[in-house]
Amino acid sequence: MSKEVKSLDERIERIYRMAKEHFGEVRFVGIKKHKKIGWVAKVQFDEFESLMAEGETAEEALKNLRKRLKKIIDRYNMV
Numbered sequence: 001m002s003k004e005v006k007s008l009d010e011r012i013e014r015i016y017r018m019a020k021e022h023f024g025e026v027r028f029v030g031i032k033k034h035k036k037i038g039w040v041a042k043v044q045f046d047e048f049e050s051l052m053a054e055g056e057t058a059e060e061a062l063k064n065l066r067k068r069l070k071k072i073i074d075r076y077n078m079v
Helices: 008-023 058-078
Strands: 026-034 038-045 051-055
Touching: 008 026, 008 038, 008 058, 026 058, 038 058, 051 058
Parallel strands: none
Antiparallel strands: 026 038, 038 051
């Protein structure tokens, strides 16, 4: 039973699709290495504030961003 490892591209694509599906226009989804805080993942929207999440690795930052996005979507769907 081997666990499939997702590439960073696949993670970014999944976050992009989730954001676009629920919020409409997405300017970009990306990650970058920051000297002091490690990796930062970000979703930039046209009409909303951007969402960011941090992590020690690029994968961790993207996972944290996806969790954050999912919480917001779930909260929105409860209303």
